[in-house]
Amino acid sequence: MYSFRAIVVMLIFSAAVFYGMNxxxxxxxxxxxxxxxxxxxxxLVALVINVWIYLKLAGEHPFKWFKE
Amino acid sequence: MKKILINxxxxxxxFLIIVTMFGVLMGGMFSWIGLLLLGVGIVIxxxxxxxxxxxxYDNNGETMGVPWLxxxxxxxxxxxxxxxxxxxxxxxxxxxxxxxxxAGFDHMMFGILPFQNGITGLDLIGATLSTGIFAGIxxxxxxxxxxxxxxxxxxxxxxxxxxxKAHFSYAHVYNHHLELAHxxxxxxxxxxxxxxxHYPLAGIGQSRFLYxxxxxxxxxxxxxxxxxxxxxxxxYAMSLPTLFLFWFAxxxxxxxxxxxxxxxxNFELEALNYMEHYGLIREKGQPIDYRHSWDNxxxxxxxxxxxxxRQADHHDRGETHFWELDxxxxxNTGWGYFTLFAIALIPPLHHMYFKKELAKWDRERAxxxxxxxxxxxxxxxxxx
Numbered sequence: 001m002y003s004f005r006a007i008v009v010m011l012i013f014s015a016a017v018f019y020g021m022n023x024x025x026x027x028x029x030x031x032x033x034x035x036x037x038x039x040x041x042x043x044l045v046a047l048v049i050n051v052w053i054y055l056k057l058a059g060e061h062p063f064k065w066f067k068e
Numbered sequence: 069m070k071k072i073l074i075n076x077x078x079x080x081x082x083f084l085i086i087v088t089m090f091g092v093l094m095g096g097m098f099s100w101i102g103l104l105l106l107g108v109g110i111v112i113x114x115x116x117x118x119x120x121x122x123x124x125y126d127n128n129g130e131t132m133g134v135p136w137l138x139x140x141x142x143x144x145x146x147x148x149x150x151x152x153x154x155x156x157x158x159x160x161x162x163x164x165x166x167x168x169x170x171a172g173f174d175h176m177m178f179g180i181l182p183f184q185n186g187i188t189g190l191d192l193i194g195a196t197l198s199t200g201i202f203a204g205i206x207x208x209x210x211x212x213x214x215x216x217x218x219x220x221x222x223x224x225x226x227x228x229x230x231x232x233k234a235h236f237s238y239a240h241v242y243n244h245h246l247e248l249a250h251x252x253x254x255x256x257x258x259x260x261x262x263x264x265x266h267y268p269l270a271g272i273g274q275s276r277f278l279y280x281x282x283x284x285x286x287x288x289x290x291x292x293x294x295x296x297x298x299x300x301x302x303x304y305a306m307s308l309p310t311l312f313l314f315w316f317a318x319x320x321x322x323x324x325x326x327x328x329x330x331x332x333x334n335f336e337l338e339a340l341n342y343m344e345h346y347g348l349i350r351e352k353g354q355p356i357d358y359r360h361s362w363d364n365x366x367x368x369x370x371x372x373x374x375x376x377x378r379q380a381d382h383h384d385r386g387e388t389h390f391w392e393l394d395x396x397x398x399x400n401t402g403w404g405y406f407t408l409f410a411i412a413l414i415p416p417l418h419h420m421y422f423k424k425e426l427a428k429w430d431r432e433r434a435x436x437x438x439x440x441x442x443x444x445x446x447x448x449x450x451x452x
Contacts, residue, residue: 027319036316043311043323047232048304055276063273065251065258067448 006057010050017046074123074132077371078391081205082141085148088202092155092195093177095184099159099191102198106406113368113406120367122375122394133391143220145209146227153230153310156199160318160325163192196325200332203231207337208373214240215387225303230310231333234303239274242281244341245386249350249360255338259347259426259442260449262415267338278303343408344379347426348399349445351437356383358398359433365395369404377405399429423451 021027021042029035084105091101123132162185169186177183187195206227213224214237224237240255247253254273257266282300286293296302314326343362350360364377375390376382380398382390401408401421412418430442446452 030315030319030322033316037312040308040312040315043315044304044308047307048301051272051275051279051304054272055279062269063251063254063276065445 002058002061003054006054009057010053013053014046014050017042071126071132071134075134075137075391078138078374079141080368080372081208081374082145082148085145085152085202085205088198089148089152089155090181091198092152092159093181093183094173095159095187095195096173096191099187099198100194102201103194106201109368109372110406110410113366113372113404114410116367116404117402118367119365119395119402120370122370122378123391124394131389131392133389135389138389138391139220142209142212143223145206146223149203149206149227149230152199152203153313156195156325156329157313157317157322159187159192159195160314160322163187163189164318164321192325196328197332200329201336203329204333204336205372207231207233207236207333207340208376210236211240211376212374212390213237226306229303229306231337232304232307232310232330233271233334233337234306235275235278235300236337238281238299238303239277241386243274243277245383248356248383249345249348250352252352255341256345257342257347259422259445259451260419263339263342263412263418264415266342267335270338270341271334275300339409339412340373340376340405342412343405344377347422348429349434349438349441351435351441354435354437358384358396359429361398363395363398363400364403364405364408365400366402366404366407369406373405399425399433401425419451426451 021039026035026039026042030039088102088105091098125131167186169188170184173182173184175183175185210224210227210233213220213227216224221237225234228234228236244253244255247256249256251258254270254277257263257270261269278300282298283293286295286298291297294301310326314322316322318325343364345361348360348362350356358380361379361383363380366377369377375393378393378395381393381396382388384396385393403411411421426442426446430439430446434442443452
C-alpha cells in the first residue's frame with residue numbers, strides 16, 4: 001500500500017514533467033545540442049526527485065521481511 | 069599455454085558484448101543477436117553442469133591469473149560499454165530521422181563492416197533488448213571494480229552510471245557486504261519474494277542506503293545536503309551524459325529506448341543479487357559465514373560471470389581478485405546463473421524448487437537463531 005501510494009505520486013509527477021517539457025518545447029527541440037542538454041538535465045532532476053518521493057512516501061515498510 | 073587458456077576463459081563476456089555491439093551496428097536481423105545469445109547461454113549453462121575449480125596456482129604458489137591482463141580488460145570494458153551505447157543511440161537517431169531502410173547489408177562501415185542503413189521499428193526493439201541484456205552483463209565489471217579504491221573505484225562508478233546505478237558501488241561494499249542475509253540488506257531477498265518484487269525494492273533500497281549515508285556524513289561535517297560532495301546526488305549526475313546522448317538522438321523514442329535498456333540491465337543486476345542469497349538468513353550482529361551465500365560454479369557461469377558465482381569466498385575475502393576465488397563448501401544448487409535466472413522468471417517454479425533447497429538449508433546449515441527466524445518466515449509465506 002505504501003509503495004502503491006508512492007508510485008501513484010511518482011507517475012503524476014512524471015506526467016507533469018513530461019507535459020511541461022512538451023509545453024516548453026524541449027522535446028521538439030531535442031536535436032539542438034543546448035536544448036537537448038537542458039532536456040537531459042530536467043529528466044535527470046525528475047529521476048532524482050522520483051527516487052526521493054519513493055523514499056519519503058514508502059518509508060521503511062516495503063523493506064520489512066515480516067508483515068506488520 | 070595453460071596459463072593463457074586459464075585467463076582467456078574469462079573473455080566470453082567481453083567477446084559477446086563486442087559481438088552484440090557489432091550486431092546493433094549491422095542492423096536488420098543482427099539487431100536481435102543479444103536476445104539470441106541469452107537464449108543460447110541458458111541452454112549451454114543448463115547442459116554443462118561441469119564445475120571447474122578457480123584459476124588456481126602454479127608450482128611456485130603464484131596465481132595462474134595474470135593481474136595486468138585481467139585488469140586491463142576490466143578497465144577497457146568501460147570504453148566498450150560507451151561504444152555500445154553510441155551504437156544504440158546512432159540506431160535510435162536513424163529511426164527517428166526516418167533514414168530509409170536499405171534492402172540488405174549493402175553499406176560498408178569503415179570499409180570492413182557490412183551494415184543495413186536505416187532501421188525498422190521492430191529491429192529497433194531488438195537492438196534495444198540486445199543492448200539492455202549486454203549492458204547488464206557489464207555490471208559484473210562494475211561490481212568487481214567496486215571492491216577497489218581510487219581510480220578503479222571511479223571506473224566502477226562510471227560503469228554503473230551508464231545504467232543509472234552509480235550508487236551501487238557504495239551500497240554494495242558498505243551495505244551488502246556488511247549486512248548480508250539480513251533485513252538491513254536490501255540486496256538480499258527474503259524467502260517468498262518473487263524476482264519481480266525484489267527488483268525494484270533492491271534497486272531503490274540500495275539508493276536509499278547511500279542517500280542516508282550521505283545525509284549523515286554531510287551533517288557530521290556540518291555541510292549542506294545539497295552540495296557537489298553529496299555522492300548520492302553526484303552518482304545520478306554521472307548518468308547525465310547517457311541521458312543526454314539518448315535524448316539528443318531520439319527525443320521521447322530515445323528516452324523510451326534508454327529506459328528499456330536501464331530496466332533490463334538493472335533487472336539483471338538484481339537478479340544476480342536475488343540468486344546469490346535468496347531466502348538465506350543471518351541474525352543481526354552474527355558473523356557472515358559461507359552458509360549465507362549460494363555458490364554457483366558451473367563452467368559457463370564461472371567463466372562468463374568472471375567467478376562472481378563463488379559468492380561465499382567473495383564475501384569472505386571481498387578484495388580478492390576474481391581469479392583467486394574458489395570453492396569453499398558453501399550451499400550450491402548445482403545449477404548456473406543462466407538456468408536459475410530462467411527458473412526465477414517463473415515464480416511458481418522458483419518457489420517450488422527453493423522451498424526444498426531452503427528446507428535442507430534450515431535443517432543442515434542454519435544456526436538455532438536463524439532456524440527460529442526461518443520458521444517464522446516459512447509460516448508467513450507458506451513454505452512450512
